[in-house]
Amino acid sequence: MKIDPNNHVPIFLQIVEQIAASIAAGVFRPGESLPAQRSLAVSLGVNPNTVQKALDELERRGLVVSRRGVGMFVTDRGNESALTQTEEVVAEAFRRGLIAARESNLTGARMMKIFENVLLEMYESRETP
Amino acid sequence: MKALLWKDFRINLPVIITGLLLWFAAYAAIGLNVWLQTWPVFPGRGQWSEVIQIASVGGRALLTIVVGVLGANAIASERAERSTEFLFSLPPTRLKILTSKFLVALTTTILLWLGHQFMSDVVSPWLSANGASVNRVPLLGYTGGLVLIFGSTWLGSARLSSPAFALGGGIALCVAVISVLFEISRRVTWPVPDLVPIGMLVAGITAFLVGSIYYLRRIEP
Amino acid sequence: MSTIKGETIATEANGPAIELEGLTKHYGGTAAVENLTLAVPRGTTLGLIGPNGAGKSTTIKMLMGMLTIDAGRARILGLDVSENMPAIKQRIGYVPELHQTYRWMRISELIGFTRSFYKTWNDDVCDSLLDLFGLDRRKKVKQLSKGMLTKVSLLLAVSHEPEVLILDEPMSGLDPLVREEFLDGVLRVVCERQCTVLFSSHALGDVQRMADNVAMLYDGKLLVHCPVDELLSSAKRVRAVLRDGVLPRWQPPETIWQQVQRREWLLTVNPCSPALLDQLQAENPVEHVEVNSVGLEDLFKDYVKGRRGTP
Numbered sequence: 044m045k046i047d048p049n050n051h052v053p054i055f056l057q058i059v060e061q062i063a064a065s066i067a068a069g070v071f072r073p074g075e076s077l078p079a080q081r082s083l084a085v086s087l088g089v090n091p092n093t094v095q096k097a098l099d100e101l102e103r104r105g106l107v108v109s110r111r112g113v114g115m116f117v118t119d120r121g122n123e124s125a126l127t128q129t130e131e132v133v134a135e136a137f138r139r140g141l142i143a144a145r146e147s148n149l150t151g152a153r154m155m156k157i158f159e160n161v162l163l164e165m166y167e168s169r170e171t172p
Numbered sequence: 173m174k175a176l177l178w179k180d181f182r183i184n185l186p187v188i189i190t191g192l193l194l195w196f197a198a199y200a201a202i203g204l205n206v207w208l209q210t211w212p213v214f215p216g217r218g219q220w221s222e223v224i225q226i227a228s229v230g231g232r233a234l235l236t237i238v239v240g241v242l243g244a245n246a247i248a249s250e251r252a253e254r255s256t257e258f259l260f261s262l263p264p265t266r267l268k269i270l271t272s273k274f275l276v277a278l279t280t281t282i283l284l285w286l287g288h289q290f291m292s293d294v295v296s297p298w299l300s301a302n303g304a305s306v307n308r309v310p311l312l313g314y315t316g317g318l319v320l321i322f323g324s325t326w327l328g329s330a331r332l333s334s335p336a337f338a339l340g341g342g343i344a345l346c347v348a349v350i351s352v353l354f355e356i357s358r359r360v361t362w363p364v365p366d367l368v369p370i371g372m373l374v375a376g377i378t379a380f381l382v383g384s385i386y387y388l389r390r391i392e393p
Numbered sequence: 394m395s396t397i398k399g400e401t402i403a404t405e406a407n408g409p410a411i412e413l414e415g416l417t418k419h420y421g422g423t424a425a426v427e428n429l430t431l432a433v434p435r436g437t438t439l440g441l442i443g444p445n446g447a448g449k450s451t452t453i454k455m456l457m458g459m460l461t462i463d464a465g466r467a468r469i470l471g472l473d474v475s476e477n478m479p480a481i482k483q484r485i486g487y488v489p490e491l492h493q494t495y496r497w498m499r500i501s502e503l504i505g506f507t508r509s510f511y512k513t514w515n516d517d518v519c520d521s522l523l524d525l526f527g528l529d530r531r532k533k534v535k536q537l538s539k540g541m542l543t544k545v546s547l548l549l550a551v552s553h554e555p556e557v558l559i560l561d562e563p564m565s566g567l568d569p570l571v572r573e574e575f576l577d578g579v580l581r582v583v584c585e586r587q588c589t590v591l592f593s594s595h596a597l598g599d600v601q602r603m604a605d606n607v608a609m610l611y612d613g614k615l616l617v618h619c620p621v622d623e624l625l626s627s628a629k630r631v632r633a634v635l636r637d638g639v640l641p642r643w644q645p646p647e648t649i650w651q652q653v654q655r656r657e658w659l660l661t662v663n664p665c666s667p668a669l670l671d672q673l674q675a676e677n678p679v680e681h682v683e684v685n686s687v688g689l690e691d692l693f694k695d696y697v698k699g700r701r702g703t704p
Binding site: 046091 | 597601621
């Protein structure tokens with residue numbers, strides 16, 4: 044995980060998104076514990092209060108659950124919830140791209156074309172060995 | 173307090189070493205000079221008794237310079253080295269910081285002075301009674317001089333940014349005070365015993381107090 | 394009397410770690426710090442930002458008892474700084490902007506010297522930081538580079554396990570690697586205990602990473618004081634495209650900074666709300682409006698530019 048201190052996304056949200064992505068990718072599986080708040084703070088180079096805020100947010104979203112004195116654990120549905128979260132992040136990124144497109148008055152057909160091209164680009168480069 | 177004393181001793185170490193060297197130099201120079209005059213015969217006890225008496229007068233004169241440098245160095249050296257802000261961020265109060273500086277200067281002066289006293293009052297009479305014929309330094313006048321030079325350079329040290337300026341300013345102040353005192357003693361008609369030495373003592377203590385109060389209230393940049 | 398005493402103790406234990414009330418400092422006729430009121434709750438980190446000469450250092454120097462306070466009050470851990478400085482210094486750590494200290498001392502001597510003044514000095518903390526920073530205690534201070542000196546300064550400021558840590562632009566002029574190590578050291582200290590931190594900085598990335606709250610000073614006055622996350626979520630950069638040949642008629646009172654270039658009208662507003670955007674579109678001859686989030690660095694610049702623009 045790596046946070047970008049110059050990004051305009053609040054740091055606790057960056058941490059939330061990254062941990063959610065890690066859970067969705069299976070880095071942390073349901074039932075497993077997350078790294079401790081302090082070690083996360085030191086390894087990310089951020090204030091421990093910020094990490095706590097991120098963990099609280101993850102708990103609020105139902106991805107993790109805190110067990111008193113032991114730490115944070117990925118919930119049984121954590122994986123699915125994280126995927127939903129990631130979908131939301133992806134949707135947001137599309138939204139931003141589409142706003143940019145609309146600013147320049149691109150037509151819906153041209154936007155679809157761009158989307159298909161990008162999709163093809165990515166999947167072709169992945170499938171070719 | 174121990175750590176502050178250690179720090180001030182270390183800061184003043186070059187001055188203290190110079191003071192010791194000057195102490196020995198006074199006796200060595202005059203002793204050597206007398207021996208050269210009696211060459212190749214080694215001077216006798218009577219001559220040595222006189223030599224030590226003369227050298228202790230010269231040594232005391234040199235000690236005033238050392239005391240001036242100790243005063244000038246006391247506060248301004250830390251300002252010149254820019255360690256003041258660090259020192260002020262530590263828990264000791266300014267009074268403690270200042271007391272430590274004063275104690276180191278005072279102890280050094282007293283030890284060097286006692287050394288001369290030992291030579292003139294113990295070693296010289298032990299060698300022979302000849303030394304008694306040499307004119308000795310008047311205690312009150314000498315103490316007044318030491319206090320004045322220390323007070324003036326201390327005041328300069330509290331006010332100025334480098335030990336060199338503090339020494340220069342302090343000496344200038346001394347000269348001014350002494351000339352004023354002599355002028356007064358020349359003009360006043362009624363008899364005032366010891367006006368000059370007592371005046372020096374009072375001026376020196378005043379300068380010391382003004383410098384100390386200034387330092388305690390000063391806001392360092 | 395005893396009840397009053399009990400109350401004082403209670404407020405001291407629960408109240409903010411640092412409290413400024415109407416703090417003011419004048420140099421000649423100009424105010425370096427004017428009527429500054431803010432509090433730093435225990436266990437939180439406050440980033441103090443502002444352009445050069447905004448009064449950051451003056452504020453910190455007054456807090457440290459190195460400058461007299463012209464008006465107002467400053468309290469650390471419930472104790473007034475103009476009365477209790479020796480007691481306060483036992484419980485706080487301070488890293489100055491210029492890390493100047495006794496050049497003739499060895500690191501070990503400097504540690505021994507500093508250690509002797511604190512009742513709560515912890516050799517383990519000191520040793521672990523020496524290791525973390527890779528410092529050789531036999532080295533003399535005058536042989537140290539600026540980065541190493543800064544690390545020594547931090548080590549001396551935190552080894553007595555202070556409850557409050559005050560850093561005055563500690564990382565200015567350090568290379569990125571040393572900054573990282575320094576921040577690492579600070580974080581370890583903050584993580585070990587519930588340490589309250591006040592630091593002034595020009596590096597807004599560091600502020601964003603380290604601080605819970607941010608306080609922005611300009612010309613000795615407090616412009617903004619709020620949680621960093623809140624500021625980043627509430628402030629927006631609005632870009633409106635104006636119709637031909639017209640100028641904006643209504644400007645939101647929340648505007649921090651604005652600029653009109655050709656048909657483009659840029660505004661930074663804090664806080665931004667849907668109501669504000671609706672009114673902006675209703676009152677002004679604009680074709681369309683676009684809203685973007687804005688980073689701390691840009692926000693800071695906009696605040697400063699906005700202030701300079703207004704008389």
